Amino acid sequence: MDKSEKTALSLSGILLVVFFGAIMYASIAKNIDVPTCITDMDPFVSDTLFETGSDSYELHMVARMWAFQPSTVRLPVGSTVDLYVTSQDIIHGFKIDRKNVNLMAVPGAINYVRVTFDEPGEYLYACHEFCGAAHHTMAGRFIIEDRNDLTDAGGPL
Ligand code: CUA
DSSP states (O other): OOHHHHHHHHHHHHHHHHHHHHHHIIIIISOOOOOOOGGGSTTSSSOOEEEEETTEEEEEEEEETTEEESSEEEEETTEEEEEEEEESSSOEEEEETTTTEEEEEOBTOOEEEEEEEOSOEEEEEEOOSOOSTTGGGOEEEEEEEOHHHHHHTTSOO
16 A cells, blocks of 8 residues: 555544544534424424414414425415424425515524515415425415405415
């Protein structure tokens, strides 16, 4: 074996020990852990959409391979939505068509935006980060309609 190969091999071994030591130090001495799976908890499991006031709502959206939960959200015209987005598995994106909303859906973290729907119609939302084989199918929609039509359809969501 050449001397330079021996040196490279030795350096690699030393770096492996240093990196492993750094991980153990972070884990044991600094108590740093992987993120908890917040998608297992409320309000991301049930009651994902609820009314917080007159025409204001809170919506908790979960992204996963390859769908959003909920996939369809019905709301009255003029609704303001506090939107909380997270991911169950890997990094996804969340973009609402015709709205200034563009978030990342990150496992173990919650991203927030407030959005108001002043015009009736359908607002598609889609994943904008390539997340695997069915990334192109990962989409949903807000259906914004008159309050009377909404009541006929059985209320929000
Ligand atoms: Cu999720 Cu692309």
